[in-house]
Amino acid sequence: GAVVSQHPSRVICKSGTSVKIECRSLDFQATTMFWYRQFPKKSLMLMATSNEGSKATYEQGVEKDKFLINHASLTLSTLTVTSAHPEDSSFYICSATTGASNQPQHFGDGTRLSIL
């Protein structure tokens, strides 16, 4: 149980385009979803916390107008990287949780984003 599907797994696109990444909890209701960015050989950097039906809470330094997050249902959250530039190239990972403080996060397999 507790499967999270993230799509696409890899995307390559030109500078200036927008890219949407989907995160779905397949067998449980995810009250809260998190979006992370991970640099090579580094830990997970939290970008934003997304609660179903409300606006995402962004971490300091993360541009909310650049990284648009939508969590319209208990099983789906999306991250849209708008007007992507080469410096946005990275590994993006989502996770989902029931929202309880004594439960682990369940992670997707990440999206490798490459902006040319």
Add this chain to the structure above:
Amino acid sequence: GESVGLHLPTLSVQEGDNSIINCAYSNSASDYFIWYKQESGKGPQFIIDIRSNMDKRQGQRVTVLLNKTVKHLSLQIAATQPGDSAVYFCAENWAGGTNAGKSTFGDGTTLTVKP
């Protein structure tokens, strides 16, 4: 600020040996801790967790130890196998409120298992 950190960034062990990965945390209010395993190119996978009212929890080949006195967490892997090669992250969960379920992650330890 509060942080979760790992003592060693890399660990190399021989296949069949036991592995111990350590983690220090600083938020004494945290009451739930998790170990994750991340293989190359994938997202982290849950391995084992422990609540603050326990000091030891065992799973299949893995054991987590919690020492609240010195704020130390460790992951022990018995009879380490090549498939255990990965990056291991410890994490502590925020206690509640609007940040319920939010975790602070350590820097990660890369475990390499030599055949």
